[in-house]
Amino acid sequence: MARASMPELSDPAAPTAILIVHGIGAQSRGETLVKLVAGLRRVDPEFAKNGYEGTLMFCGRPVRLYEVYWADLTMGKLSEGSFEINEAQSLAWFPCMNARRGNYDKGRYSLIKLAGWLVALPIINYLILLSYFGAGLAAQMVSIIFKKDEDREPAGRFFKKIRAAADSAAKLTDVDRILDEYPGDVISYINSAGDGFHSDGKKGAVTEERKCLFFDVMDRFYEQLSKAKSDGCGAIHVVAHSLGTVVAYHAVTGFRFDINDGGRPRADAEAIRSAAASVKHIYTIGSPLEKIRFFWPKLAPARPPLAHTNVSIPWDNFVSRFDPVAGILYSFGDWANITNHRLLGGGFLSGHIVYERSAVFLGVLTREVSGRDVPMSRSRGERVRDTLLLFAETLAAPLALALVLIMGAAISLLTAMLIPIVLSLVLSTFMNGNLVQDIKGYLGGFFIAMFVLVFTINPPIRACKVHSRYWMRTKPE
Numbered sequence: 001m002a003r004a005s006m007p008e009l010s011d012p013a014a015p016t017a018i019l020i021v022h023g024i025g026a027q028s029r030g031e032t033l034v035k036l037v038a039g040l041r042r043v044d045p046e047f048a049k050n051g052y053e054g055t056l057m058f059c060g061r062p063v064r065l066y067e068v069y070w071a072d073l074t075m076g077k078l079s080e081g082s083f084e085i086n087e088a089q090s091l092a093w094f095p096c097m098n099a100r101r102g103n104y105d106k107g108r109y110s111l112i113k114l115a116g117w118l119v120a121l122p123i124i125n126y127l128i129l130l131s132y133f134g135a136g137l138a139a140q141m142v143s144i145i146f147k148k149d150e151d152r153e154p155a156g157r158f159f160k161k162i163r164a165a166a167d168s169a170a171k172l173t174d175v176d177r178i179l180d181e182y183p184g185d186v187i188s189y190i191n192s193a194g195d196g197f198h199s200d201g202k203k204g205a206v207t208e209e210r211k212c213l214f215f216d217v218m219d220r221f222y223e224q225l226s227k228a229k230s231d232g233c234g235a236i237h238v239v240a241h242s243l244g245t246v247v248a249y250h251a252v253t254g255f256r257f258d259i260n261d262g263g264r265p266r267a268d269a270e271a272i273r274s275a276a277a278s279v280k281h282i283y284t285i286g287s288p289l290e291k292i293r294f295f296w297p298k299l300a301p302a303r304p305p306l307a308h309t310n311v312s313i314p315w316d317n318f319v320s321r322f323d324p325v326a327g328i329l330y331s332f333g334d335w336a337n338i339t340n341h342r343l344l345g346g347g348f349l350s351g352h353i354v355y356e357r358s359a360v361f362l363g364v365l366t367r368e369v370s371g372r373d374v375p376m377s378r379s380r381g382e383r384v385r386d387t388l389l390l391f392a393e394t395l396a397a398p399l400a401l402a403l404v405l406i407m408g409a410a411i412s413l414l415t416a417m418l419i420p421i422v423l424s425l426v427l428s429t430f431m432n433g434n435l436v437q438d439i440k441g442y443l444g445g446f447f448i449a450m451f452v453l454v455f456t457i458n459p460p461i462r463a464c465k466v467h468s469r470y471w472m473r474t475k476p477e
Contacts, residue, residue, distance in 0.1 A: 014234030015055045015062035016369055017278075019224055023242025023286070024185040026079075027071040032241065037065070039356040043366050043374050059370035064233055066224040068247070070217045074185050078209050082184030083176075085132055086462060087198075089455070092121040093463035094295045094471065103297045103473040108331060117294075122456070127405065129455060134408030139175040186243055188213055190292070193250065194299055196470035214256070221251040222272045229275035237281045237369060242325060242352065245287035246299075249332075252279055252313075254306035255299070277307035281368050282315040282336065285355035290327040298473045302334040312337040314368070318361045320344070322351035322390065345386060347393025416447040 022032035030052075037048050040058060047058050048065075055062045074082070096118050098104055191197045192214035197206045209216075228236050240248035250256075254276075258265060266272070293300040305313060315336040319326040321344055328340045341364065345354035355361050359376040366374045420443035 015064045017228035017233035017236040019066045019238045021068040021240035021244035021248050023244045026075045029069050033067045035356045061370045068221045070220045079180040082188045083179040089459040090463040092125045093460045097467040130408030131404045134404035135175045198466045225275045235280040236278045239283045242286045245284040285318045286326045286352045304335045320351040347390045348397040349393045416451045417444050420444045
């Protein structure tokens, strides 16, 4: 719930800086800033009417806007191959490794909670795997249906057709691109932050740009932070969305701050520490931080903020009830005074991207920046639209998931049965039909069992190896 007392503003003549950190995806520069400004105009219709540069007036207070833009570091060719299904599958076993190897602080998670997740995650793993296969098949089918006539392979010899089909299957589908640009961004940032890239023996699988991603993103944050300080801003408010909340957390706490990507000490360390002391408030929307700490405790150590002050920084965390990414922050009160807010907006698909127009979020941000409450309420049209969107997505998401699961299960079953079917065709030329059917049944059961066995055993084997090498938690600094 929101704080009842009005915030004490710093020098009223000095502008307040709002530092905006976007999340994952191929976003254009200024996209997140524009969304936030559109939301703030619901409070003050005249805000930023003449552009976003310089000092602006918001509810009678001078403010300046700064965007921490880093999407260009992961777009296009830089993101290709960043998502690997075997890596995603192994993550389900990280909580087990964390618990067994003492990575969790004593008492942080109850035995019942840990046991529940250790049972549920392998099951979720199978659902994700089947969904991955099904989504890939659906993307291939859509590509074939909507392929232009001039792009179709002309009739020719049998082996040419086989080769053309193989080449088509090897091409990136829309599903591959989406996975590289969204979950792939998370994996790239996490592995870069924890120095945890593991290529499974593939030489050259990880580029230098991906290895240095964490340090490059931190440099972008500190550049805007220092700029706000040098522009004379008295207080800096950080607004971060999605993976950007992890970026903001790492930057404000100074995670791996003392070195850069070359392993050398920072030359501008004191200037950045001075600017960090001006961070007076943090707002996280759609934050996966609690999930990050659960899977990778090494990336969320208990430590004071970068400015080394004993004063708790106010931190407001906003969670849409249907946002599958966000979560309540229970375990980040080491140096911040966290207030969690639940809100209703969007459905299962859009719940992650509706925060900038939420009356709950805008009300808190307005009060903290301007020093006064500005009443806000949703119009009847907005309430009707949100309700319809909620019902539509609540129905559509399970149906879409069920469809790709069925398609994934079908293609997996077909793959497992392919060798028995081909072998039965050969055996039927010189063996009894009933015997051939029995052999096909036994072989089919064998290959299905092998399929399940491989995808059951391989993830924990990889997880054990990768976790012990890269993700053992060090002692708190």
